[in-house]
Amino acid sequence: MNNGSGERRNNSGSRIRTIEIVNRSLPGRYRAERRFRLYGLLAVIASLTFLSLLLVSIFVKGYTAFWQTAIRLDVTFDPEVFTPKTVQTADYHGLVARSLGGLFPEVEGRSARRELNALVSTGAVFQLRRLAMDNPEVIGRTVSVWVPADDDVDMWFKGHFDQEGAAGRGRLSERQVAWLERLAAEHRIQKRFNHSFFTSGDSREPELAGIWGAVVGSFYTLIVTAVLSFPIGVAAAIYLEEFAFKNRWTDLIEVNINNLAAVPSIVFGLLGLAVFLNLFGLPRSAPLVGGLVLSLMTLPVIIIASRASLQSVPPSVREAALSVGASKVQTVMHHVLPLALPGMLTGAIIGMARALGETAPLLMIGMVAFIVDIPRGFYDPATVLPVQIFLWADSPERAFVERTSAAIVVLLAFLLLMNAAAVILRRRFERRW
Amino acid sequence: MSPASLLVVLLLLSSFAYYLGRRRAFAVAGKIGGSRHLHSRPTYYGSLTALSCAVPALLVFGAWIAFEDNVITSLVLSDLPQSFRNLPEERLSLVINDIRNLVNGNIVSSRPEPSILTAAARYREYMDISHKALTAFTLSAAGLSMVVVARRISPALRARNYVERALVVFLVACSTLAIFTTVGIVFSVLFEALRFFKAVPLSEFLFGFQWSPQIAIRADQVGASGAFGAVPVFVGTLLITLIAMVVAVPIGLFSAIYLSEYAHRKFRDVAKPLLEILAGIPTVVYGFFAALMVAPFVRRAGEYFGLDVASESALAAGLVMGIMIIPFVSSLSDDVINAVPQSLRDGAYSLGATQSEAIKHVVLPAALPGIVGSILLAVSRAIGETMIVVMAAGLAANLTLNPLKAVTTVTVQIVTLLVGDQEFDSPKTLAAFALGLVLFLVTLVLNIIALHVVRRYREQYE
Numbered sequence: 001m002n003n004g005s006g007e008r009r010n011n012s013g014s015r016i017r018t019i020e021i022v023n024r025s026l027p028g029r030y031r032a033e034r035r036f037r038l039y040g041l042l043a044v045i046a047s048l049t050f051l052s053l054l055l056v057s058i059f060v061k062g063y064t065a066f067w068q069t070a071i072r073l074d075v076t077f078d079p080e081v082f083t084p085k086t087v088q089t090a091d092y093h094g095l096v097a098r099s100l101g102g103l104f105p106e107v108e109g110r111s112a113r114r115e116l117n118a119l120v121s122t123g124a125v126f127q128l129r130r131l132a133m134d135n136p137e138v139i140g141r142t143v144s145v146w147v148p149a150d151d152d153v154d155m156w157f158k159g160h161f162d163q164e165g166a167a168g169r170g171r172l173s174e175r176q177v178a179w180l181e182r183l184a185a186e187h188r189i190q191k192r193f194n195h196s197f198f199t200s201g202d203s204r205e206p207e208l209a210g211i212w213g214a215v216v217g218s219f220y221t222l223i224v225t226a227v228l229s230f231p232i233g234v235a236a237a238i239y240l241e242e243f244a245f246k247n248r249w250t251d252l253i254e255v256n257i258n259n260l261a262a263v264p265s266i267v268f269g270l271l272g273l274a275v276f277l278n279l280f281g282l283p284r285s286a287p288l289v290g291g292l293v294l295s296l297m298t299l300p301v302i303i304i305a306s307r308a309s310l311q312s313v314p315p316s317v318r319e320a321a322l323s324v325g326a327s328k329v330q331t332v333m334h335h336v337l338p339l340a341l342p343g344m345l346t347g348a349i350i351g352m353a354r355a356l357g358e359t360a361p362l363l364m365i366g367m368v369a370f371i372v373d374i375p376r377g378f379y380d381p382a383t384v385l386p387v388q389i390f391l392w393a394d395s396p397e398r399a400f401v402e403r404t405s406a407a408i409v410v411l412l413a414f415l416l417l418m419n420a421a422a423v424i425l426r427r428r429f430e431r432r433w
Numbered sequence: 434m435s436p437a438s439l440l441v442v443l444l445l446l447s448s449f450a451y452y453l454g455r456r457r458a459f460a461v462a463g464k465i466g467g468s469r470h471l472h473s474r475p476t477y478y479g480s481l482t483a484l485s486c487a488v489p490a491l492l493v494f495g496a497w498i499a500f501e502d503n504v505i506t507s508l509v510l511s512d513l514p515q516s517f518r519n520l521p522e523e524r525l526s527l528v529i530n531d532i533r534n535l536v537n538g539n540i541v542s543s544r545p546e547p548s549i550l551t552a553a554a555r556y557r558e559y560m561d562i563s564h565k566a567l568t569a570f571t572l573s574a575a576g577l578s579m580v581v582v583a584r585r586i587s588p589a590l591r592a593r594n595y596v597e598r599a600l601v602v603f604l605v606a607c608s609t610l611a612i613f614t615t616v617g618i619v620f621s622v623l624f625e626a627l628r629f630f631k632a633v634p635l636s637e638f639l640f641g642f643q644w645s646p647q648i649a650i651r652a653d654q655v656g657a658s659g660a661f662g663a664v665p666v667f668v669g670t671l672l673i674t675l676i677a678m679v680v681a682v683p684i685g686l687f688s689a690i691y692l693s694e695y696a697h698r699k700f701r702d703v704a705k706p707l708l709e710i711l712a713g714i715p716t717v718v719y720g721f722f723a724a725l726m727v728a729p730f731v732r733r734a735g736e737y738f739g740l741d742v743a744s745e746s747a748l749a750a751g752l753v754m755g756i757m758i759i760p761f762v763s764s765l766s767d768d769v770i771n772a773v774p775q776s777l778r779d780g781a782y783s784l785g786a787t788q789s790e791a792i793k794h795v796v797l798p799a800a801l802p803g804i805v806g807s808i809l810l811a812v813s814r815a816i817g818e819t820m821i822v823v824m825a826a827g828l829a830a831n832l833t834l835n836p837l838k839a840v841t842t843v844t845v846q847i848v849t850l851l852v853g854d855q856e857f858d859s860p861k862t863l864a865a866f867a868l869g870l871v872l873f874l875v876t877l878v879l880n881i882i883a884l885h886v887v888r889r890y891r892e893q894y895e
Contacts, residue, residue, distance in 0.1 A: 022785075029787055036789035040691025043684045044704055047763075050756045051711055054722050061725075232607045239604035255881075257611045262810065262880040263873065264817020266844050267618060270869040273851065274621030281502075296614050303611070329597040357715025360819035360844070363852055386717040393721045393824060401725065408718050415713060 055412075062405025068194035068207060069154040070146040071120060071183060073099040077132060079140035087132050087139070092125040096147070103188070104179060115176055121148040123196070123208040146192060151206040151399035153180060157189060160398065170398065197406065201372045202388065206399035209392070211407050213374045217287055217367075217382030218356060220375060224291020225298055225355050230348050232295075233302030237344070240303075241310040242332045261300035268297045269364025277365060284366035285381040293361050298351040305347020309340040342429030349422040353415050359386040385411045434568040436498060443494075443575060447487040450579045454482025457586045465588060473593035481592045484599055485582035490575035497567050505559045509552050517548070532556055622873060625866035632860040633661045638867060640664065644830035644841075646850060646861045661864055663871070665830040669840030673751045673822060674815040676836055680755025681815075682808060685762025692763070693770045694792055705767075712760035720824030723753035728825055731837075740837060745827035748836040754821050761811045769803030769887075770796060806887035813879035817872060819844040843868045 075095060082090050097117050101107065107116050124147035131145065132138060149157070152171050157180070160170075172180075183189040201213030236257075244250040272293035276282045282289050313336050321331040362368075367387050375382035383391070385407065392404040434442070458478035462468040468475055506529060510518065517528060528549065535553035586592075630638070641662015688708065692701050728749035735742030742748075773796050781791035797804070827839030828849055850865035 029790070033787045033789045036792070037691070037695055040687045040695055043687030044691050044696075044708075046684055047688055047708055047711065047756070047759045048704065050759075051707060054714070054718075054756075057726055058718070058722065232610060235604045236608035236610065239601070239608045243601060243604060244608075253608055253611055255884075256615050258884055259877060259880055260611055260614060262813060262876065263618070264813075264819070264844070264876055266817065266819045266847055267622070267869055267873050267876075270847070270851075270866060271614070271618045271621050274625060274866070275617055279621075299614070300611065303608075327593065327597060329600055333600075353713065357713075357717070359715065359717045360823075360848070363848055368852055386715050389717050389721065390820065390824070393717075393724065404721060408721065411715065412718070415715070419713065 058405045058408050058412075061401060062407075062409045064158050064160075065197060065402040065406035066194050067158075067191040068197070069149040069157040070190055070192045071149050071153075072144055072146050072188040072190070073120075073124075074102065074142055074144050075099045075128060076142040077139045082132060082139045084136060087136070088129070090129075090132075092128050092132075095128060096120055096124050103183070112175070115173055116179065119150055119153050119176060119179065121150050121207045122205060123148050146190070148196070148207045149189070151397060153189075154207055155398050155402075156180065157184075157191065158402075160402070197403070201374050202370060202383070202391070203372060204370075206395075206397050206403055209400075209403055211385065211388060211410060213371060214383050214385045214388035214407075215410075217290075217371075217375050218384040220287035220378055220382060221290040221294060221362075221384055222352060222356060224288055224378060225295040226348070226352060228291065229295035229298040229302055229351065233299050233348070233351075234306050234344055236299075237303045237306030237310060238332060238337065241307050242336065243328070257300045257303050261304060265297060265358055266360040266364065268293050269361030271296070272361060272365045283379055283381075285369050285371070285383070286379050287375065287382045287384075288378040289365050290362050290367055290382075290384065291378075293365060294355040294358060297358065297361065298355045301351035301354065302344070302348050305350070306340070306344040309343025309347065310336065312343065313339045339431075342425055346422045346426045349418055349425070353418040353422075356384075356418070357386055357411065357415060359390055362387055363390075385414075434564060436494070436564070436567070439494070439568055439571060443487060443490055443571065446490075446572070446575055446579070447483045450486035450575075450583070451479040451483040453479075453579070453583055454586060455479035457482075457583055458592075461586055461588060471588050472591050473596075477592040477596050478586050478590070480596045481590075482579060482583050482586075484596065486575045486579035488599075489578045490571045493574045494567070494571050497563075497570070501563050501567070505556060505563060508559055509556050512555055513552055514548055536560070618873065622866050622870045625863050626870040628858075629860055629863035629867045632863070633867075637661060638663050642832060644846075646846070646864050659860065661860065663843075663868065665832040666841055666843055666846055666868070667871075668832055668834070669747065669826075669830065670816055670842040670844075672747050672834060672836065672840055673754065673826060673842055674812060676748060676751025677754035677758055677815045678808070678812060680752055681758040681762050681811060684755075685759045685811075686766055686804065688759065689763040689766035689770055690792060690797075693767050694788065694796070705764075708760050708763055711757065712764075714757075716757065716818060716820040717824075719753050719757050720820040720822075723749050723821055723825035727753050735837060742837045743827065743839040745825060745839045746837050747826060747840045750822050750826035751836065753825065754815055754818055757818070757821065758811045758815055761814060762807055765807030765810065765887075766800070766804050769800045769807070772803070773799045802886050802889065806883045806885075809879050809883035809886070813876040813883070816879075817844065817876050819848060823848050843872050847872070 073096070076099070077095075097113070100116050100120065101113070104116060107113055127147055128145065131143075148154075153176075155170055156172055156177065180189065196208060197210045199212050200208060200210035203209040240250060240254065244253075272289060276289045276292055277284060282292075317335055317339065318331050321335045322328075326334065362384060367383050368391065369381055369383065370391070371381050371383050373380070389404055389407050389411065392400045392407065455475045455478060458471060458475040459468060462471050462475070471478070509532065510525075510529070513528075517525070520528065531549055532553050533556070535549070536556050638661050641660065642664050643660035643662045644665045645660045647659060692705060696704065724745075728745060731746055731749045731752070732742045732744055777795050777799060778791050781795045782788075786794065822842045822845050826842060826845060828841055828845065829839050830841050830846075831838050833840065847865045847868050850862060850868075
C-alpha cells in the first residue's frame with residue numbers, strides 16, 4: 001500500500017492531498033478505535049461487576065444464618081412433675097420460664113416476666129421435651145442446656161440492628177437489652193452452628209425455620225423430572241436424528257420442540273393447573289405434579305442436547321456397523337447410543353439444573369403452601385427450594401432476610417455442583433474424531 | 434393387590450417371560466442344529482415374549498385406572514338416598530369430597546351423616562372389588578398373551594423385526610410428546626380463555642383501560658366491580674421489557690464484540706463462562722436481589738435527585754431483568770459475529786480500515802440479522818419472565834410510562850390471580866388464562882420470527 005501510493009505521490013499533486021487527509025484523520029480514527037475498544041471492555045466489566053455484586057451481597061447477607069444465637073439455661077427437671085408417665089405432657093413452658101426466672105430472680109410482675117420469656121424461642125419447649133423423652137436419666141437433675149434464642153435476640157446479637165433506628169435494638173425493649181447484656185457477660189449467650197436450618201422444615205418463627213423440607217421436596221420433584229424427561233427425551237432425539245425421514249411431520253415436531261424450549265415457564269404452570277390438577281384430579285402441591293410440569297419444560301432442552309450429541313458421532317461408526325450386518329436399530333442401540341450417551345447426560349444435568357431453579361410454574365400448581373412437615377413421598381404436599389426462597393423473601397421479619405439469603409447460598413451451591421458435574425462429565429468423555 | 438404392587442408383579446412376570454422365550458428359542462434351535470439356524474438371536478425371542486407379556490397388561494391396567502374412579506363414584510352416587518341426588522352440582526361435589534376423604538382417612542369438613550358413612554363403606558367395598566378385578570384381568574392378559582407368543586416361537590419367527598418395530602413405535606411416541614405438550618398448552622389455555630371471553634367481551638379485554646380483577650362477593654360490596662381492560666397490564670409489560678432491553682442490548686452486544694474481536698484468548702476463556710453464570714442463576718434469586726438491594730437503591734438515588742420513586746418501581750425490576758438477559762444477547766451475538774467469515778474482515782483491513790471501523794461497517798452489518806434474531810429471543814424471554822417482576826414490580830395496574838412508578842405485568846397478574854383460593858367459574862380466575870393465552874401467542878410469534886431470522890442468516894455463509 002505504501003509503495004503504491006508513494007510512487008504516485010511524485011507525479012500527481014492531488015494524490016498528496018489525499019494522503020494528507022488520511023494522515024490528518026488518523027489520530028481521530030485511532031481515538032475512535034480506542035474508545036470503541038473501551039466500550040467493549042466496560043461492557044464486560046459491567047456485567048462481571050453485576051455478577052459479583054449479586055453473589056457477594058447475597059453471601060454477605062446470608063452467611064450469618066448458618067449460626068444461630070443460643071442461650072444457656074440451667075434446667076431442673078423436678079422428679080415430682082416429670083415422671084415417665086407425664087414426661088410427654090408436662091408443662092415445659094413453665095420449665096423454661098422457671099429456668100429463666102432463676103437467672104433473673106429480681107424480675108417481678110407479669111409484663112416483665114413475659115418480656116423475659118420472650119427472649120427464648122418457642123422452640124426451646126420442644127427441645128426440652130425431646131431431651132427429657134430421649135434421656136430419662138436427666139429427670140431429677142439440673143442440666144445446662146443451650147436453647148435457641150428468639151429471632152429478635154438473634155438479630156440483636158449478630159449486630160443486624162446497627163443501622164435501624166430505635167437505638168439499635170429493633171423490637172427489643174430497653175430492659176430486654178439490659179438482660180441480654182448481662183447474659184452475654186455471664187457467657188450464657190453464644191452463636192452456635194445452626195443445625196435446625198439444615199434439618200427442619202418451614203416455620204413461622206425464623207429461628208426455627210429450616211430448609212430440609214424444601215430440599216426433600218426438590219429431591220422428589222427432580223426424581224420425577226429425571227425419570228420422565230431423560231428417557232423420553234433421549235428416545236425422541238434418537239427417533240428424530242436416526243430414524244425419521246425428512247417430511248412435513250418431522251419438520252412439525254422439530255419446529256415444535258424448538259418453540260417449546262422458548263415458551264415462558266409460567267405457561268407450563270397454566271398447563272399443569274388445567275390438565276394435571278383440574279382434568280386428571282392429581283393432588284395439589286405434590287412433587288408428582290411439580291415433576292410432571294418440570295419434565296415437560298426440561299424435555300425440549302434434553303432433546304436438543306441429545307440431538308447435538310448424536311450428530312457428533314461420525315457416520316463412519318454407523319457405516320461400519322451396518323457393513324457387518326447390523327440392523328438399523330442394532331446400529332443405533334449398540335454403537336451410536338453408547339458413544340453419544342455422555343453428551344446426552346451432560347445436557348440432562350444442565351436441564352435438571354434449570355428445573356431445580358424454576359419457581360413460576362410451581363406457584364401455579366400450589367407448591368406455595370406453607371408446609372412444616374418433611375414430605376415422605378411423591379403425593380405428600382411439599383415445597384421446593386426456590387419456592388421456599390420466594391416465600392421467605394415475602395416475610396416481614398428481619399431475620400428472614402438472612403434465612404432467605406442463606407437458602408439462596410445453598411441453592412446456588414447445588415447448582416454449582418450440578419454444573420461442575422456436567423463439566424467434569426464432558427471433560428472426561430470428550431472425544432475427538 | 435394394590436396397583437403399585439401389581440406393577441411390580443408385572444415386572445417380575447415380564448422378566449420371567451424373557452427367560453421363558455429365550456429358553457424356548459434355544460430348545461427349538463437345539464432340534465435343528467444350534468441357535469445359528471434361528472432367524473433372530475435368542476435374546477430377541479426373549480424380548481418379544483417379555484413385550485407380549487407387558488404391553489397388553491399395561492394397556493388394560495392404564496384403561497382401568499383411568500376409568501375406575503368415575504365408575505365407582507357414579508355407582509356410589511346412585512346408591513345414595515334421593516335427597517342427595519337432587520342436590521345442585523357444587524353441593525354434590527362437596528359430598529363426594531367428603532366421601533373420598535372418609536375413604537382415605539382424612540379429616541372431614543363436618544360430622545358425617547350416617548348415609549355418607551355407609552356411602553364411604555360402599556366406596557371402600559367397590560374399590561376392593563375393583564382392585565381384585567384389576568389384578569385378575571391384568572395378570573390374565575399378561576399370562577395369556579405370553580403363552581400364545583411363547584408357543585409360536587419357531588426358527589422362522591421374525592422376532593427381531595417385531596421387537597425393533599415395537600422399539601421404533603416407542604421412539605415415535607416419545608417424539609410426538611412435544612406435539613401433545615403444545616396441543617395441551619393451546620387447548621387448556623384456549624378453553625379457559627374462551628370461558629372468560631363469554632363473560633368479558635374480547636374488545637373490552639384488549640382495548641379497555643381499567644384493570645381491577647376483584648369481583649364482588651356480595652352485591653353491596655364497595656370497590657370490587659371487576660374490570661378487565663388489559664391495556665395497563667400490557668403497557669406495564671412493555672415498559673419493563675423496554676427497560677430490560679435498554680440495559681441488556683448495549684452491554685450484551687458490546688461484551689460480545691469485545692470478547693469475540695478484541696479479547697485475549699485467556700481472558701475470553703475466563704470471562705465467557707463467568708458471563709454465562711448470569712444465565713444459570715435462578716430467577717427467584719434475581720427477584721430477591723431486585724426487591725432487597727436494587728429497589729431500595731433506586732429509591733434512595735431518586736430521593737437524592739428529588740424524584741418521587743415508588744418502593745416497587747418498574748425501573749428496579751427492569752434493571753435486574755436486563756442483567757439477567759445480558760448473557761442471552763451476548764452469547765447469541767457472539768455466535769453470529771464469529772460466523773462472519775474472516776475474509777470480510779481482511780478485505781476491510783486491506784482497504785485501510787481500523788479494527789473498529791471493520792467491525793462497525795462490515796462485521797456488524799453482516800451479522801445484523803442474527804443479532805436482531807437474538808434480541809427478539811431476549812425480548813420474548815423478558816416478556817415471559819415472572820419471578821423478578823412478581824417480587825419487585827408491584828401489583829398496581831397503573832397506566833403509565835414513568836419508570837419510577839409501580840407497574841404490573843402479564844406474568845405478575847397470572848400469578849396473583851391464580852395463587853391462593855380459586856373458583857373456576859369466576860372471570861377473575863379465568864382472566865389469568867386469557868392473559869396466559871396472550872403471553873403464549875406473543876412469545877410464540879416472537880420466537881418463530883427470531884428462529885427464522887437466525888436460521889436464514891446462518892445459511893448464508895455455509
